[in-house]
Amino acid sequence: MKRLVSLILGTSFCLAAMAQVQVNVHETAENQPVIHKEIYGQFAEHLGRCIYDGIWVGPESDIPNINGYRKDLIEALQTLKVPVLRWPGGCFADEYHWMDGIGPKENRPMMINNNWGGTVEDNSFGTHEFFNLCELLECEPYLSGNVGSGTVEELAKWVEYITAEGGTLAELRAKNGRKEPWRLKYLGVGNESWGCGGDMYPEYYSDLYRRYAIYCRNYDGNVLYKVASGASDYDYNWTKVLMDKIGDKMNGVSLHYYTVTGWTGSKGSATQFDVDSWYDMIAKSVEVEEVIKNHKAIMNAYDPEGKVDLLLDEWGTWFDVEPGTNPGHLYQQNTMRDAMIAAMSLNIFHRHTDRLTMANIAQIVNVLQAMILTKGSEIVLTPTYHVFRMYNVHQDAAFVPTESNAATMVAPSGRIMPEASVTASRDAAGKLHVSIANPLHNEAQTITLNFDELKPKNITGEVLAAPTIQSYNDFGKEPAVAPKPFTAFKKNGKSVTLTVPAASVVCLEF
Numbered sequence: 001m002k003r004l005v006s007l008i009l010g011t012s013f014c015l016a017a018m019a020q021v022q023v024n025v026h027e028t029a030e031n032q033p034v035i036h037k038e039i040y041g042q043f044a045e046h047l048g049r050c051i052y053d054g055i056w057v058g059p060e061s062d063i064p065n066i067n068g069y070r071k072d073l074i075e076a077l078q079t080l081k082v083p084v085l086r087w088p089g090g091c092f093a094d095e096y097h098w099m100d101g102i103g104p105k106e107n108r109p110m111m112i113n114n115n116w117g118g119t120v121e122d123n124s125f126g127t128h129e130f131f132n133l134c135e136l137l138e139c140e141p142y143l144s145g146n147v148g149s150g151t152v153e154e155l156a157k158w159v160e161y162i163t164a165e166g167g168t169l170a171e172l173r174a175k176n177g178r179k180e181p182w183r184l185k186y187l188g189v190g191n192e193s194w195g196c197g198g199d200m201y202p203e204y205y206s207d208l209y210r211r212y213a214i215y216c217r218n219y220d221g222n223v224l225y226k227v228a229s230g231a232s233d234y235d236y237n238w239t240k241v242l243m244d245k246i247g248d249k250m251n252g253v254s255l256h257y258y259t260v261t262g263w264t265g266s267k268g269s270a271t272q273f274d275v276d277s278w279y280d281m282i283a284k285s286v287e288v289e290e291v292i293k294n295h296k297a298i299m300n301a302y303d304p305e306g307k308v309d310l311l312l313d314e315w316g317t318w319f320d321v322e323p324g325t326n327p328g329h330l331y332q333q334n335t336m337r338d339a340m341i342a343a344m345s346l347n348i349f350h351r352h353t354d355r356l357t358m359a360n361i362a363q364i365v366n367v368l369q370a371m372i373l374t375k376g377s378e379i380v381l382t383p384t385y386h387v388f389r390m391y392n393v394h395q396d397a398a399f400v401p402t403e404s405n406a407a408t409m410v411a412p413s414g415r416i417m418p419e420a421s422v423t424a425s426r427d428a429a430g431k432l433h434v435s436i437a438n439p440l441h442n443e444a445q446t447i448t449l450n451f452d453e454l455k456p457k458n459i460t461g462e463v464l465a466a467p468t469i470q471s472y473n474d475f476g477k478e479p480a481v482a483p484k485p486f487t488a489f490k491k492n493g494k495s496v497t498l499t500v501p502a503a504s505v506v507c508l509e510f
């Protein structure tokens with residue numbers, strides 16, 4: 001592994017056995033952007049055991065539930081503070097017909113979930129179940145509309161059913177148990193319209209988007225925020241065409257970026273991996289910064305005033321499914337590697353909140369880089385869950401700029417990554433939070449935080465570390481990866497020096 005010495009502070013630093021990193025924290029900087037809480041968004045698709053088993057067990061289940069939602073999951077998610085939840089897909093969204101998911105359950109038709117293993121979907125979780133879930137979690141709903149196989153009329157009527165106070169659809173909604181309209185802000189006009197969402201060209205999608213955007217209306221004070229179906233990772237032309245043709249008709253454009261080895265062949269095991277793979281996947285995950293920058297540059301050219309937001313509405317790790325599980329269900333375990341990727345990705349997202357206003361990790365439970373895994377009545381909080389919980393202090397806090405002289409290194413794949421990653425913010429109560437990720441797999445790092453003025457007095461901290469980089473939390477076992485109090489710091493005037501363990505994430509409160 002070759003290391004490059006960074007020159008960020010204008011000085012070169014020699015690397016000793018225990019790396020020494022200096023971080024300047026500019027807590028006095030004014031007029032900094034807010035880290036939109038929606039950066040901590042979640043995604044729930046009708047895919048594998050995400051909705052059924054994961055979220056919804058039904059009111060008759062032996063598994064303790066609140067009106068059909070797993071009680072253990074709801075409690076864990078309430079602690080997490082989920083700001084926004086995207087549903088019903090993903091690829092599923094472009095084959096979903098919302099009318100199939102309302103009314104008495106016994107009358108709801110069944111469909112084949114063609115994208116995800118051919119599983120039969122009974123539509124028992126539909127619009128009411130989703131909006132009631134969002135109320136329970138106190139989060140914003142984010143609907144992905146069917147553009148690929150649906151019609152303009154169908155999506156327009158879904159918006160009316162959900163948000164209008166009067167009319168036949170409002171009466172139908174009341175008959176189905178909900179008199180008051182819900183509020184709906186985020187409306188995705190299609191998903192991956194270049195692929196599973198219709199296999200379209202960007203020019204064709206742009207024309208189609210215009211029709212959807214006109215007929216999806218604002219009812220009774222509800223104001224829609226329309227999201228155009230955006231690019232996959234390096235497809236800059238998609239963003240360019242959309243900004244050119246419909247930049248004045250959308251509130252935001254989406255982007256999808258997965259940490260994956262590739263789309264053909266094996267994606268590697270989520271748990272059985274070597275040190276090279278640890279670095280390769282982390283380096284792939286942090287490449288998202290370059291991708292965000294490139295999409296932002298295109299957006300800046302068309303929209304210098306920054307009216308259109310960028311929403312990374314799918315991101316996360318994608319590995320081979322756990323042995324013995326349905327390949328179409330995307331069920332994977334979650335290790336300290338996923339936690340590191342989550343922390344380093346969130347640190348990056350914080351730096352781009354001028355355009356990046358939302359990010360939804362894929363997915364909330366039992367699918368891809370999940371917060372939670374379930375098996376029957378058992379539940380496991382994954383290492384990624386713990387990062388999201390430790391980091392939720394940054395939601396809606398003011399970004400605090402930092403500079404670090406951390407070296408960069410070249411992963412075996414040739415991708416470059418930093419040897420340490422830091423972010424900071426100040427919350428509404430004035431508390432300063434600094435989060436640090438040390439991706440070195442076997443090396444603790446001494447990291448000194450130098451403040452502009454602050455002479456830290458009361459410091460509390462948590463650390464997420466694990467016996468090995470492959471450690472994960474499993475059913476029926478004591479959690480191998482769980483946060484612990486962090487006390488390995490020394491104060492010295494306006495500085496604090498920390499010993500950050502190898503392969504760990506530390507969050508401090510000042």
Ligand code: AHR
Pocket residue numbers: 045089090091092191192314362363368
């Ligand atoms: O998150 C799984 C799938 O990944 C989604 O359905 C799709 O949008 C993306 O390709």
